[in-house]
Amino acid sequence: MAAAVKAAEVPHVVLLSSIAAQQPDGTGPIRSVHYAEAALAKVSALTAVRAAYFMENWMAALGALAQGILPTFLPANLAIPMVATKDIGLVSASALLEGPHGQTRIELSGPQSYSSADVAAVVGELLGKPGSIVAAEAPLEAVVPTFTSFGVSAPFAELFREMYAGIRAGHVAWEGGAARAVRGTVPIADVLRPALKR
Numbered sequence: 541m542a543a544a545v546k547a548a549e550v551p552h553v554v555l556l557s558s559i560a561a562q563q564p565d566g567t568g569p570i571r572s573v574h575y576a577e578a579a580l581a582k583v584s585a586l587t588a589v590r591a592a593y594f595m596e597n598w599m600a601a602l603g604a605l606a607q608g609i610l611p612t613f614l615p616a617n618l619a620i621p622m623v624a625t626k627d628i629g630l631v632s633a634s635a636l637l638e639g640p641h642g643q644t645r646i647e648l649s650g651p652q653s654y655s656s657a658d659v660a661a662v663v664g665e666l667l668g669k670p671g672s673i674v675a676a677e678a679p680l681e682a683v684v685p686t687f688t689s690f691g692v693s694a695p696f697a698e699l700f701r702e703m704y705a706g707i708r709a710g711h712v713a714w715e716g717g718a719a720r721a722v723r724g725t726v727p728i729a730d731v732l733r734p735a736l737k738r
Contacts (some may be wrong), residue, residue: 627724
């Protein structure tokens, strides 16, 4: 990718990156955007939009609602930054229109952080049954078997186990410093509501 950007003399690249992209290891699949940021910064002005945990990721867990649970690999009361893909699109488009400002990092989260218990509560409210859904925390040891049961390779599944471990340990976190903190406006209820109407 960096070679193509260099060959085409692209003056400004906006990259969808991730929270913790500043970390060289211990972040699982996030490591790929660590390398992408480094490579692109050598050949073009780069705006890295480091997004928080996607709110849409929760849609994969909605299949268990009939059992009254929202499965998660995170501690039920651990609040983490989350963001809607709509906000990612809006901020990325804005960054493209702004143009280059050297090497820029935007740390993008939604209007508030949420825990798994918060998300479960929102789901219960959207279903019209407040308190009916609880966050069901699975141990880290269950990550690889769960992902491989979906057809994911064991090495790739291990990357997600590493990411969840990094979130739990506080290693998957914002860099801060010169990075620009931006908050989106879309709450998680707006993201999940359409999926729950199906």
